[in-house]
Amino acid sequence: xxxxxxxPSRDICQRGTSLTIQCQVDSQVTMMFWYRQxxxxxxxxxxxxxxxxxATYESGFVIDKFPISRPNLxxxxxxxxxxxxxxxxIYLCSVRLLPGRKAGVFYTQYFGxxxxxxxx
Amino acid sequence: xxxxxxxxSHVSVSEGALVLLRCNYSSxxxxxLFWYVQYPNQGLQLLLKYTTxxxxxxxxxxFEAEFKKSETSFHLTKPSAHMSDAxxxxxxxxxxxxxxxxxxxxxxxxxxxxxx
Numbered sequence: 001x002x003x004x005x006x007x008p009s010r011d012i013c014q015r016g017t018s019l020t021i022q023c024q025v026d027s028q029v030t031m032m033f034w035y036r037q038x039x040x041x042x043x044x045x046x047x048x049x050x051x052x053x054x055a056t057y058e059s060g061f062v063i064d065k066f067p068i069s070r071p072n073l074x075x076x077x078x079x080x081x082x083x084x085x086x087x088x089x090i091y092l093c094s095v096r097l098l099p100g101r102k103a104g105v106f107y108t109q110y111f112g113x114x115x116x117x118x119x120x
Numbered sequence: 121x122x123x124x125x126x127x128x129s130h131v132s133v134s135e136g137a138l139v140l141l142r143c144n145y146s147s148x149x150x151x152x153l154f155w156y157v158q159y160p161n162q163g164l165q166l167l168l169k170y171t172t173x174x175x176x177x178x179x180x181x182x183f184e185a186e187f188k189k190s191e192t193s194f195h196l197t198k199p200s201a202h203m204s205d206a207x208x209x210x211x212x213x214x215x216x217x218x219x220x221x222x223x224x225x226x227x228x229x230x231x232x233x234x235x236x
Contacts, residue, residue, distance in 0.1 A: 109224055
């Protein structure tokens with residue numbers, strides 16, 4: 001498995017400001033993802049964070065609003081820009097591990113503890 | 121395109137009773153299947169997964185699920201509910217390929233309540 005940490009764990013922000021969320025993994029991973037979980041809802045994929053290149057965004061999400069960086073195999077950041085109350089959500093980092101000795105390791109995707117964001 | 125259906129949004133059982141959480145998927149080929157649990161104010165934890173092989177898979181905390189291709193289902197069960205099982209449960213699917221576009225699709229989730 002992988003140990004994933006996120007900072008901050010929660011924050012309360014003012015409208016119009018930006019917040020950068022950090023995700024750190026304790027092992028090298030193939031893929032890193034960012035998800036949003038709006039109150040009472042399921043998870044929605046925002047983007048796939050690509051090492052050394054621009055992230056791949058899902059429909060409805062754009063780089064200007066959610067810039068993402070991934071400078072190496074174990075670290076990524078998500079910025080929520082020009083926030084509004086509609087951005088109040090849990091933001092989760094997720095990773096997929098490199099192939100290991102056990103075939104099953106490759107198929108598993110793990111999630112961080114999430115960052116709980118409230119925008120006033 | 122694949123999709124996941126979790127019927128209902130809330131299930132309530134008595135402590136010690138059987139837990140059954142339903143999940144059906146729609147996919148052109150049998151996908152990889154997952155159940156995740158989210159305890160209050162926490163992230164997602166993997167309960168169990170099906171990739172290949174035995175269709176009955178056992179996970180953590182006494183949960184198990186059975187892949188039934190003919191029914192396109194992957195229902196989650198536990199013989200005897202415990203108070204600590206109260207949480208949100210998500211079924212998820214992923215295409216059975218390792219390509220870059222292989223992404224998880226989540227169901228809407230089911231809230232499990234356990235009555236004393």
